[in-house]
Amino acid sequence: MTVVFECIYDDERHFGLGVPEAGAPLRLYPLAGDTLAALLTTAAGDGADTAALLTRGRAAVDVPAADRHRARPLLPAHVGDALVSGFMMTHNVKVGAEVPDQPNWFVKGLGDVLKVPGEALSVPGDAVAVCEEAEVVLVHVGDERGTPRYAGYTFGNDVTDIGRFKQHAGHLSYAKLCDAGVAPWLHLGEPPRTVTGEVTVERGGAPAWKGPFTTGVDALHYDLPTMMSRLFSYEALHRPGRVHYVYIGADRSSFHAGFRTGDGDRVTIDVTSHGVRLSHPLVWTRRPGQD
Known part of the structure; x- marks a missing residue:
């Protein structure tokens, strides 16, 4: 089963996959102006592999656990x-x-x-x-x-x-x-x-x-x-x-x-x-x- 999460890193919204171990570094992907909610809606509509669709064309960055703030799942900007x-x-x-x-x-x-x-x-x-x-x-x-x-x-x-x-x-x-x-x-x-x-x-x-x-x-x-x-x-x-x-x-x-x-x-x-x-x-x- 695919698990996704959002983080604020370097003042920008990113997302990751899976439930990381406590204190372990995170592999994050920049949303770059997209919203995770919209991306998930697209994936569901296309019947595509969710993880592949979400990460396609996005450069991963490995971040120490202390350098990010976890967000509520799909919480909108307002x-x-x-x-x-x-x-x-x-x-x-x-x-x-x-x-x-x-x-x-x-x-x-x-x-x-x-x-x-x-x-x-x-x-x-x-x-x-x-x-x-x-x-x-x-x-x-x-x-x-x-x-x-x-x-x-x-x-x-x-x-x-x-x-x-x-x-x-x-x-x-x-x-x-x-x-x-x-x-x-x-x-x-x-x-x-x-x-x-x-x-x-x-x-x-x-x-x-x-x-x-x-x-x-x-x-x-x-x-x-x-x-x-x-x-x-x-x-x-x-x-x-x-x-x-x-x-x-x-x-x-x-x-x-x-x-x-x-x-x-x-x-x-x-x-x-x-x-x-x-x-x-x-x-x-x-x-x-x-x-």
């Missing part, structure tokens, strides 16, 4: 052209006897709420109880008519104020207004059927909680193609070039195990089935008027 959203209560382990035919959908924000590994994930200062949610993230790009087209998937952490939602189910929209972790690697294949891994929450540099998770298409109660087609049937979501990051739901979290995260905790999601690791500190923001 963060307002990216919408981060998701579905809740999608997994079999969370669904009860009576369920709607389409899960609830929510908005987390625009492209600036996405944070790559190492960056802090902020939550409101008055959050009630915050948890991590290890998830598959589907990435879609609006075509020339604005219709969202599937580009690939990555992995993320849909940080949620689950305590606020538990207090009042109608406050889901507020509970989701937290930053979201996202891996920089975009997998170009179909959404994965099974994803497994482990979450670790560190406090004061030591593990405070650990737990496994299982996600992916097979873990969903709903049919994923139906979920996405119904969501994108709304023309309000159609805009040429808009990039959609859709979090498709999570397994049980540390909250369900009785653990409560706190300001300064570090959450690490190790997606062992796919060799991807995300690690972020949690930061509680100050309430308005607070010194």
Whole structure:
């Protein structure tokens, strides 16, 4: 399976192939004014070998790992052209006897709420109880008519104020207004059927909680193609070039195990089935008027 990623190197956007080893040099290719989203759309339309099409005519440059900044997958130049959203209560382990035919959908924000590994994930200062949610993230790009087209998937952490939602189910929209972790690697294949891994929450540099998770298409109660087609049937979501990051739901979290995260905790999601690791500190923001 082809995996692509973007980096900012020498103040210019570049891309690479594969998931590089931690600390290893990167082989990058300059985009030279192109966008990776447009190149991937061309490759899909031509049925061409993606890696060959992307690198054709581009001179590779080998870059030390410390000399680049990883970008969010396919994030457009203007963060307002990216919408981060998701579905809740999608997994079999969370669904009860009576369920709607389409899960609830929510908005987390625009492209600036996405944070790559190492960056802090902020939550409101008055959050009630915050948890991590290890998830598959589907990435879609609006075509020339604005219709969202599937580009690939990555992995993320849909940080949620689950305590606020538990207090009042109608406050889901507020509970989701937290930053979201996202891996920089975009997998170009179909959404994965099974994803497994482990979450670790560190406090004061030591593990405070650990737990496994299982996600992916097979873990969903709903049919994923139906979920996405119904969501994108709304023309309000159609805009040429808009990039959609859709979090498709999570397994049980540390909250369900009785653990409560706190300001300064570090959450690490190790997606062992796919060799991807995300690690972020949690930061509680100050309430308005607070010194």
